Amino acid sequence: GDPAAGRAKAAACKTCHGLDGVARIPIAPHIAGESEVYLETQLKAFRSGKRTHEIMSVIAKDLSDADISDLAAWYASIAFTVQMPE
């Protein structure tokens, strides 16, 4: 997918997930740096109904394959580093 196109399409996602993939609400997952295959699998699962959520099922319903591929590319393009507690 095209990350730049995905960044624009992420306007629909950023309220809960953030444009940077850092969730703004605790019930939403952080998706920064998730792999494209994981993100695409989950969005397609929400679209097909294999996975359900009161918000994501509605949002995913109208996503095209290109939308899904671009959104996955955008969020996968965000780098992250972790620090484990001592």
Add this chain to the structure above:
Amino acid sequence: GDPAAGRAKAAACKTCHGLDGVARIPIAPHIAGESEVYLETQLKAFRSGKRTHEIMSVIAKDLSDADISDLAAWYASIAFTVQMPE
């Protein structure tokens, strides 16, 4: 939950998710720094069957509420920072 207890119990998770929550395989999500409520919700969904996955459904089946709470506390305790592409 107790992050230290969760860290020990994460022996069952680290093969795919990493002890640090950075996924080792592309089909598994990064779970570093996810919120406790999100992690607990997903583990309970896998345990109850509300959410299904060939591996997670099996692993979650035998998790107690305490296991779920401790694992969520461990992975939620991992800090992370993100860098958006320019």
